[in-house]
Amino acid sequence: xxxxxxxxxxxxxxxxxxxxxxxxxxxxxxxxxxxxxxxxxxxxxxxxxxxxxxxxxxxxxxxxxxxxxxxxxxxxx
Numbered sequence: 001x002x003x004x005x006x007x008x009x010x011x012x013x014x015x016x017x018x019x020x021x022x023x024x025x026x027x028x029x030x031x032x033x034x035x036x037x038x039x040x041x042x043x044x045x046x047x048x049x050x051x052x053x054x055x056x057x058x059x060x061x062x063x064x065x066x067x068x069x070x071x072x073x074x075x076x077x
Contacts, residue, residue: 018050018076023060034063041067050074 027034041064044051051068053061055077065075 016047016049018052019044020052021061021064022054023064025056025059025061027059027063033060037063038067040064041073042071044068045071045073048073050076053077 021040023037037060041051044064045068051065051073053065053075056062057065065077068075
């Protein structure tokens with residue numbers, strides 16, 4: 001109590017248990033975006049962070065969730 005944190009002070013609050021992701025139902029025409037969505041999904045799985053999302057299987061939402069599952073992670077949608 002009574003202490004304030006500076007703007008550049010690191011705070012470790014433990015592991016991020018879950019993350020909500022909202023993105024498009026279309027992958028578009030540039031593969032780099034789908035690659036990024038898949039990389040996010042694999043990173044979430046690797047860190048044991050659950051994905052919470054809208055439940056869509058298409059587009060970017062599907063790419064993230066499929067990657068989490070492929071990486072052995074947990075998905076709630």
